[in-house]
Amino acid sequence: MDPLPSLLNNAPLANAIFGRRATTGGREGIRGRMDASFNPLLFVAGAGACALVLVGGGGTALSLLRRRTGIRSRRRQSHEAFLEQVERTAERARAKLNRSLAWEGARPLRVAAVVDECDDVKSFYFASTDGRPLPPFLPGQYLTLHVPCAAGGKQVVRCYSLSDRPREEYYRCTIKRQGPPGDQPELPPGIGSNFLHDHVHTDDVLPCEAPRGPFYLAAQGDEPVVLIGGGIGLTPMVSMANTLAQTNPTRRVYLFAGVRNRGEFPFRDHLRSLAESLPDFKLFSVFSRPTSQDADHKDFDHHGRITVDYLRTVLPSCNFPFYLCGPPALMQSLVPGLLEWGVPDDQIHFEAFGPASVRLPSDRNPAAEAIGEPVRFERQGKEFVWEAGDDSLLDVAVKHGVPVESGCRAGNCGQCALKVLAGKVATLRTPGATPPDGHCLACVSVPDGPLVVDA
Known part of the structure; x- marks a missing residue:
């Protein structure tokens, strides 16, 4: 099912894709190509000024970009820089628009379907309970679910990436059943994913927060893009690929899928069909543990793992934007490796699983710098000294039995916000959620000197 709603009835996802140029009356301007599957930002180019105007909502001007005069005498470089500024402004406007259309807090969504994708992986389709269109999102963002899987039906909060392009009819999250950590088999399996796999069925209703997240694809532009997904x-990456296939099918896409084997390859057939139908979509399947049923160079392109050395053998250059998502080991090797290859840091966009972070060679290590600092949990009346190996305030709280609400453990859901009573914190990375003033997110915070928190 791939409905193509009319322009006026669709959710207003701003999606103007700018062309090269148009000439009118001897003056150069900008031509905007609008994708009919979305309600676009209308790009208006005049002889002297340019503005982005939202279709609907009274035609509110979003941004007056800049006055352009004498463009024929300007160098091509200036023209290209102007186009880049237009696209960046449109991207910011899209993100702002999506936030304004989203809801606050959690609202009930109905499970419209549950589909088995591969071993221990299911897709959950969420629709509105009243039949109204769902707000749009940016490809790469996640949906936050409130899962009633704790003792007494208490909810835990989990964030799962959206795995399809923006649609009015549903959101799709594709979720793997998580077992115990490989290096800590004594720990329990993931309670959120296991509950969803075992107890959530069609027509069930779950509270969900609106899609969000700082990791998303800038879908505009003509330059090739590299998408890398592990497990x-x-x-x-599927959300990004589907969005590009719908809105910009001639853009060159290199998608690298790193999985163990065919049995653990979600959306394998779908991605292969994209590669067969779109000449500019290139799929590279990398199997780390192929089985006897997996045929080399038929079911997979490379035996091993996705490494920079492998990327160098198949990519024509490194002069592309890279989008990466995967387990800690993959991210810790790829991100620094891409920098060493010469990829600019602003061209590397990544999201690691759970609490994992990617530390770059030039990064500070706030957790190591905090060793020896006192941390006091005021309500519990407990004080501890930060030790080597402590990863975050949440990690220390769990280790010492201090109860702290938590969800995603990645700075995205905001459940672990703690009030800072004295001292300061350093953040391990930019969180997706913004804590209230005077608070910190325990899962991505470490002490920056002596610290007292309300817990």
Whole structure:
């Protein structure tokens, strides 16, 4: 099912894709190509000024970009820089528009379907309970679910990447059943994913927060793009690939799928069909543990893992934007490796699983710098000294039995916000959620000197 709603009835996802140029009356301007599957930002180019105007909502001007005069005498470089500024402004406007259309807090969504994708991986389709269109999102963002899987039906919060392009009819999250950590088999399996797999069925209703997240594809532009997904980290890449296939099918896409084998390859047939139908979509399947049923160079292109050395053998250059999502080991090797290859850091966009972070060679290590600092949990009346190996305030709280609400453990859901009573914190990375003033997110925060928190 791939409905193509009319322009006026669709959710207003701003999606103007700018062309090269148009000439009118001897003056150069900008031509905007609008994708009919979305309600676009209308790009208006005049002889002297340019503005982005939202279709609907009274035609509110979003941004007056700049006055352009004498463009024929300007160098091509200036023209290209102007186009880049237009696209960046449109991207910011899209993100702002999506936030304004989203809802606050959690609202009930109905499970419209549950589909088995591959071993221990299911897709959950969420629709509105009243039949109204769902707000749009940016490909790569996630949906936050409130899962009633704790003792007494208490909800835990989990964030799962959206795995399809923006649609009015449904959101799709593709979720892997998580077992115990491979290096800590004594720990329990993931309670959120296991509950969803075992107990959530069609027509069930779950509270969900609106899609959000700082990791998303800038879908505009003509330059090739590289998408790299490891394991279930493929899900945001599928969302990006589907968006590009719908809105910009002639853009060159290199998608690298790193999985164990065919049995653990979600959306394998779908991605292969994209590669067969779109000449500019290139799929590279990398199997780390192929089985006897997996045929080399038929079912997969490379035996091993996705490494920069492998990327160098198949990519024509490194002069592309890279989008990566995967387990910690993959991210810790690829991100620094891409920098060493010469990829500019602003061209590397990544999201790691759970609490994992990617530390770059030039990064500070706030957790190591905090060793020896006192941390006091005021309500519990407990004080501890930060030790080597402590990863975050949440990690220390769990280790010492201090109860702290938590969800995603990645700075995205905001459940672990703690009030800072004295001292300061350093953040391990930019969180997706913004804590209230005077608070910190325990899962991505470490002490920056002596610290007292309300817990």
